[in-house]
């Protein structure tokens with residue numbers, strides 16, 4: 001087929017970008033490299049053999065770039081009684097490196113570069129780390145994706161200082177290696193580590209997990225503390241109204257550790273859909289930084305478009321599901337944080353901005369449950385979370 005003329009010219013200039021499309025990925029996963037319970041290639045294969053386009057292995061304070069051996073007794077203790085046999089069956093005996101030390105069987109964990117040789121070019125494995133720190137028992141976990149090597153966890157005199165020092169360390173790494181690195185703050189309610197106020201004032205961070213598929217992260221908050229989703233609106237109200245700062249964007253992730261049975265943090269619960277021109281870490285992160293992505297626990301969107309006057313969402317129908325889109329935001333001069341500004345049923349929802357809006361985001365809820373619900377007793381439904389939009393006159397210098 002003949003290439004369009006513009007593309008021919010672009011090829012001459014060594015870049016021929018296609019139209020943007022949606023790419024599906026999970027930016028929070030664990031394997032035996034840290035506290036996950038399966039061999040890394042088996043985990044990558046779980047995603048690559050489904051409809052995912054990209055994955056980040058985000059181990060606690062470690063990157064899969066050096067020699068590391070794991071005892072099979074540990075693998076079994078973590079629930080992987082058949083893990084080694086399954087691993088050998090999937091990738092062949094020749095692929096699996098093993099040795100015996102003092103009569104105990106050990107297996108070498110493959111590095112990212114080795115893993116990449118197993119999967120096609122249409123699946124992207126991103127080098128990443130869950131920078132795992134804390135302050136007085138409060139967990140402070142920040143994922144850094146697209147890194148050149150390990151970034152050590154930081155210490156500080158408060159939760160906010162640890163957050164800031166972690167982000168500064170990533171920034172330094174970014175400059176040193178000339179890489180586009182994405183940081184996102186993980187599961188703020190895990191161990192009740194990070195409050196909405198912390199999220200608001202550490203404005204260097206532009207991303208957090210609005211949804212994390214781990215069952216122990218207090219996604220819904222409790223009687224005294226807000227849900228993870230509600231924290232989003234509290235933080236963004238402060239950021240836009242008082243701090244003239246960039247809004248927080250929300251990701252959904254798996255934070256998967258368990259690949260052997262149906263309990264615990266299993267894969268396939270939360271992901272992002274990113275609209276990018278190509279499948280590369282650089283293009284994906286550039287789109288995420290622009291806010292051109294949404295978070296999902298099962299709802300698929302065909303289109304999210306924003307112009308000066310409105311936001312429009314088009315939902316892809318699934319089975320006999322019906323949908324409600326809630327446009328949520330805070331109004332200027334109002335004390336009501338994160339109010340539902342409009343509730344629109346159907347496959348197409350449009351919101352016309354008001355000159356009173358501080359920011360507007362959307363949550364789409366299906367009548368169908370997720371394939372792998374986290375809150376089995378609470379009638380969880382599939383959702384999608386669309387990024388907040390700030391009116392042009394409120395986008396300050398720090399945007």
Ligand SMILES: [Zn+2]
Nearest residue numbers: 130141186187
């Ligand atoms: Zn974590």
Ligand SMILES: [Zn+2]
Nearest residue numbers: 028030130255
């Ligand atoms: Zn994690």
